[in-house]
Amino acid sequence: MRRLSLLLLIFLMSGCIAKNRAPKDELRYDLETEPPSLDWSIATDNASIMVLTNLNEGLTRYDKNLNAIPAIAQSWDISSDGKKYTFHLRRGAKWSDGKPVTAHDFVYSWQRLVNPATAAEYAYFLYLVKNAQAINSGAIKDLSQLGARALDDYTLEVELEHPAVFFPIVVTFVVTHPQRRDLVEKFPDSWTEPEHIITNGPFVPTYWHHEYKLVAEPNPYYWDAKPKIKKLIFYMVNETTTELTLYDTGDFDMVRPTPAAIPTYRKSPEYLDWPYLGNYYVGFNIEKPAVKDPRVRRALSMAVDRSRIPEILKGGQIPATSFIPPGMSGHNPDIGYKFDPEKARALLAEAGYPGGKNFPGITLAFNTLDQNQLVCEYVQAQWQKNLGIPVYLRNMEWKVFLKELEQQPPDVFRLGWIADYPDPNNFAEVFLSVSGNNHTRWKSREYDALVARAAVETDPKKRQELYDQAQRLLLEQDCVIVPLYFYVQNWLVKPYVKGLQFNALQLFYFKDVWIDREAR
């Protein structure tokens, strides 16, 4: 028996030693969750979008500074009124089965996206295109009325509802990537599985064990420089300690450490912070009696010392007073209220609550998550300490929280906004009167008008001024939200992973990555 167990032990150990191998030409990336759908008309979540960004290309793609540069479209012309774009497609672009990528593939994909029967959540991404919204809402039944036409195989003409300077950025996004009608119609329920899928980008999926891992290999027909890695492996490990263990054992090449783990890795050369286009804020339901008075809201905004937030969250977060994040146009760090407890107390007294006396108390609600708990407890403590008012915390499960925001938002609630595309319009739109994401009950015609004007303004300087005015209205004059910090990405990357380009959207183009076998 003893000999048997010794043999078993040696056997197990030999397996383990064999596993401790040198890095191969593959990248093992933890997606953290199963991509809910690889149908790029339906995908909405980060995991699916990360995978799809590496499987397909649209008319344009991002350069490292998040400018839209030509991809499948070699060039484009814009009509003088800014409402018509003519894209000239690249002749060498091919699908992974060798067939050429044509303008018809774009038209099919866009029509499918706005077709009500597809029930695509991100159909509104193309609402800029003529008749898209009318088709999606069922007012127009004829899909060919969509303002996107193939003039020939390599020319795509797009008519917009109104001019939009950021349209080339919109068509980087995965929901606008072309699709193969023959494939989707032949396998309506399974065309996204590796045995059927056809893609036009650098990689094509070859294996997918759902909820476990997805393997993609280079597309042999990709028009641009071929990927340098032979395999791109997406794992779906969701437990944070397991993820870090697998990084430590060398099973994963890059992972995102959680806030709790950051102090352990902070000093490591493998750790890095990168800006992320997102804003974390608390918003007011301005119809609630306690926060109805803008002076009270301004006092609350001034009474939070944001500079201590990075200490609390430990991930290098950037304290924020304004809403539009750094790293894109429209950002202005001088907007919003700086920490000023004296002035905050004065404002509160002016509103009828000297020293917080008679103040009815407010409830700050958040969805249950460690980070939110930390931040909201801090905000609570700041308000109690600096203004002397009672603040109650209430946490809820995510979907319950969302329902409550929709139906009866609490006095104060925490939320965030992460960019869909790197244009200030994407942030400014959140607080339009008609926006479903505006839970503050604040409706300002003046704000709506400013944002509408900025969307069509081509002069960068004038555009900046319009966004400055809009933000002053939102954050100072009416003070509807209190921005707390700008998001930051935290990464652990093995030293042998080379050529990885970070950007503020947390999107990676893995085609440029290579594995340096010498580096250890």
Add this chain to the structure above:
Amino acid sequence: MARFLLSRVIYGLIVVWAVATITFMLMHSVPGGPFDTEKKFPPEILANIKAKYHLDQPLWRQYQFYMSDLARLKFGPSFKYRNRQVEDILLTTFPVSMYLGFWALVIAISMGLSAGTISALRHNRAFDRMSMFLATLGISLPSFVIATLLIYVFAHRLKILPPALLEDWRHYLLPAFSLAAAPTAYLARLSRSSLLETVSRPFVHAAQARGIYGARLIVRHLLKNSLSPVVTVLGPLVAMLITGSFVIEKIYSIPGMGRYFITAVTNRDYPLIMAVTIVYAALIVVMNLLVDLSYALLDPRVRIK
């Protein structure tokens, strides 16, 4: 016998139907729906989605749709994994959980029964004390603590087993033992106390007087007469083990079905919530039927009419 089986099957179907109906009602009464997301969509988009999944219909109509699909064994499309049918999801994840659960069961039965038997025979001796101490630990420690401890010892310190993932058979060892820990401990205690009771019964002395000792006495006389309580708990235990554990699957990153008992609910993925609940309920019904049938084998006094 045939009548007994038939009546039990009908009874089982009623139970599953009742569970399905109650789950359906509960699930729809929880605030928040499958398509409530942080980024709100324009109303026409929400309308398209609701129309596609019949969510715009009154609840009793949805119930009708669901039950008529269910009668044809169709669980419908997942609301979260929108390109996949729920039956596909179960067909890829259930075998993984079942395989792991099967090995956990093998470990639990073999280790639990042997520990329980030896403890009973060596009543109040060192082995008994030790194994009952371990059994108390096994029952009271939550599975994530045991799993983390095992990972720490075998993957971190000794570096002889992988910490997670599912590439070859070695990846099953830690999860199988973590999953088996509590049932092993439970079975050990249960079989020990049951055996202790049997040992003092007169037929045991009669057997010994007839010269029956050792393994034959233990297996043919003692164990056979002490197994009824063990078999009773085995039914639900099997159902629990082979449908997977959320905690174990999450810690070891195993693509099994156990995760959906939690994630389907947080995602409000109605068809998936229904499917995992129904599968679990049906398994319990089937296992309990098997348990009842096996009583007759163990104890001739139990006659099935």
